[in-house]
Amino acid sequence: MLTSSLLFIPSLHDFLFSLLPPGLAKGAEMVLVGIIYLTIFAVAGLFLVLLERKVAARFQLRLGPNRVGYGGSMQTLADALKLLSKELTGTVRADKFLFNLAPYFVIITALMALAVLPFSQSMQVFDINIGLFFLIALSSVGVIGILLAGWGSNNKYAMIGAMRSGVQTISYELSVGLSLVTMVLLAGSLQLSQIVEVQKSGWLIVQGHIPALIAFMIFMIAGTAETNRAPFDLVEAESELGAGFHTEYSGMKFAYFFLAEFINMFIIAAIAVIVFFGAWLSPFGITESLPWLGVFWFLGKTFLVVLLMMWFRWTFPRLRVDQLLTLEWKYLLPLNLANLVLMAVTVWLNLTIQF
Missing domain, CATH: 1.10.238 (Recoverin; domain 1)
Structure with missing residues (x-):
């Protein structure tokens, strides 16, 4: 639909x-x-x-x-106005076309992801039957903008940051995707509105027992890595790369990258709320009589998850590249595969919790 x-x-x-x-x-x-x-x-x-x-x-x-x-x-707002007034600079050796195109890849994919998020039962632009798959696909497209920025800048620090982003995103996409597939087994649909409807009898993180809790933990770790935020911010490591892939950008082009990072964090938090915590559904069962209250519940839950991601950033030190990849390939991915099987068994035996 x-x-x-x-x-x-x-x-x-x-x-x-x-x-x-x-x-x-x-x-x-x-x-x-x-x-x-x-x-x-x-x-x-x-x-x-x-x-x-x-x-x-x-x-x-x-x-x-x-x-x-x-x-x-x-x-x-003052900072945004300052960036609007700044001159758009670049380097003589930069690939002008790719250099100018890169910020729009990042900002447009984030905007497209916002369009499918259900802020309430009646506030959603596109309600497609493969909504969750669509969001996963968009996360893969966004990294193209970062790679173009690194390559187009013709700067060694930008290029290193862009290559790190490619490796990081490709690696952690697996854990993001598998953790969401684990919950799709429980919900029985990829359509975001249907996933929320299933949770009228209880949030999926509760219905799914331990496998759902494990899936949430893996999703938050991998989602934080997908957004290139600390402790996974090797892409922009200031102490090593200056500013990483956007070292050569200024003015609003730099602002696009900066803004997209925070919107992507919001999107990851919103997906977590939709899949695990009932999105717009109220814990008190009054959302149906007051539709606009659903927006309040959705945003309230989302900002709590955003605060959790910010807590990560200001608590944990930055990982090394080898630690980053070891965490994904040796620990998160095998755990995710085992958890997927465990969830399949839970659903097959009908062991989910209903309220």
Whole structure:
């Protein structure tokens, strides 16, 4: 099933189709949806950057941003305006086409992933029957932008960072995919809305016993590595590579990479909430009577997972490359395969917990 409409603003949807011919109304609706999601993309990115800086300050016993706006609340907006005004620089030896194309690969894949996330029962742009598979596929496309940035920069530090990203993403994609397949066995569907519906009788992390808990732990570790965040930030290792694959970028092109990292973190957290914690479903069973409350529950759960990922960053030291690959290939992957079999046996024997 594929839907695309302003389902979360039904009066506007009806107004457009009453005012315009069906073709034009559909086009206008798509433009409005795009504008809304671009706004969500920008606001969420700015908020997450501010949240990261505040969380880091708390961990390091300092104040963090506290000058621009109330409590430093406008600091990231000021930084964004500064980046907008900066000159777009590059190197003479750079491959201009690839160098300029790379940021758009990263930002567009993140925006496409946002489009399939169900913020509530009635707020989802695309509800496709292979939603989870679509998200996994997009995570593979995003790394192309990083590889293009490293290669196109014609800089040895950028190239090393890009190659590290390729190795890291290819490796940890396996664990991300297998942990989600483990939960698909339990849910019985790849469609995100159906996965949430199954959880009306209990969150999947509870229904699935120990295999679901193991799958969640592996997903969080591998998802953090997929977003190139500490302790898996070898791609941008400041002490070794300057800034890694985006060393030569400035202005808004640098901001695209920076923003995409935080949006990808939000997407990983949102997938965890959808697959393991019931997405928009309330623990108190009142989401159905108050549809907009579903957005509150979804965002609340998602930001708790985001805080967990930030906790990882400011707690653990950076791994070496050999430790990074050893963790995946010698530990996470075999554990994931064994857990997949264990979940299959659990579902076959009908041992899931129902409420």
